[in-house]
Every structure is written in structure tokens, then in C-alpha cells.
Amino acid sequence: MKHEGAVRRFGPRYGLRVKKRLSKIEAMKKAEKECPFCGYKAVKWLAVGIWYCKKCKRKFTGKAYTIVKKPKVIEKPSEEEQESKEVKAESNQAAQEAA
Numbered sequence: 060m061k062h063e064g065a066v067r068r069f070g071p072r073y074g075l076r077v078k079k080r081l082s083k084i085e086a087m088k089k090a091e092k093e094c095p096f097c098g099y100k101a102v103k104w105l106a107v108g109i110w111y112c113k114k115c116k117r118k119f120t121g122k123a124y125t126i127v128k129k130p131k132v133i134e135k136p137s138e139e140e141q142e143s144k145e146v147k148a149e150s151n152q153a154a155q156e157a158a
Contacts, residue, residue, distance in 0.1 A: 088124040095119070095126065102126065 065085050066078040092102040094112040101113040107123045121127045 084124050092126050 064082060066082045069078055088104055091100045093100050094102050094115060096117050097112060097115040099114040103111050105111050108120050110121050110126055111118050
């Protein structure tokens with residue numbers, strides 16, 4: 060293996076196998092990725108498992124260096140959703156007390 064790409068920075072250190080793995084992971088991480096919400100190829104890696112779409116401005120989770128097909132969105136619920144959850148919880152408690 061020639062010293063190519065990002066692993067060139069390591070020179071003769073760390074061994075061939077480690078550098079091949081790192082090269083593969085970095086290539087996956089830096090490849091263009093499609094946003095699962097808007098379909099646009101503008102997704103960037105923020106931290107391990109956290110991705111951000113520049114077009115629709117959504118933050119979502121995925122795998123460490125790739126995106127899964129059904130991401131979990133990292134957004135706080137709106138006030139209406141929060142209130143509806145509280146109402147459901149109160150009605151469930153009332154039903155349990157009555158039984």
C-alpha cells in the first residue's frame with residue numbers, strides 16, 4: 060500500500076492494518092450523504108453519531124460514521140405535543156385510580 064490520502068500523516072507508524080481501517084472509515088465519513096428528510100446531499104458530521112443537514116437544518120442521529128435509514132430526530136417537542144402528552148398521562152392515572 061502506498062501512503063495515500065489521509066493516512067499519509069502517520070508515516071511509518073501504527074502498521075498497515077490500522078491505517079487501512081482508518082482510511083476506510085474516514086472515506087465513509089467524508090463521502091456525500093443524502094438527508095433522510097429532504098433527500099438533499101448536504102449532510103455533515105458534527106460528532107460521533109450526530110449529523111446535520113445544511114438544507115433543511117435538521118439534526119439527527121445515526122451510526123458513528125454513517126447514516127441509518129430511519130434516524131431519530133434531535134429536537135425538543137413543541138408546546139402542543141408536550142401538553143397532549145401531559146393530558147394523556149393524567150387521564151391514564153385517573154383511569155388507574157378508578158380501577
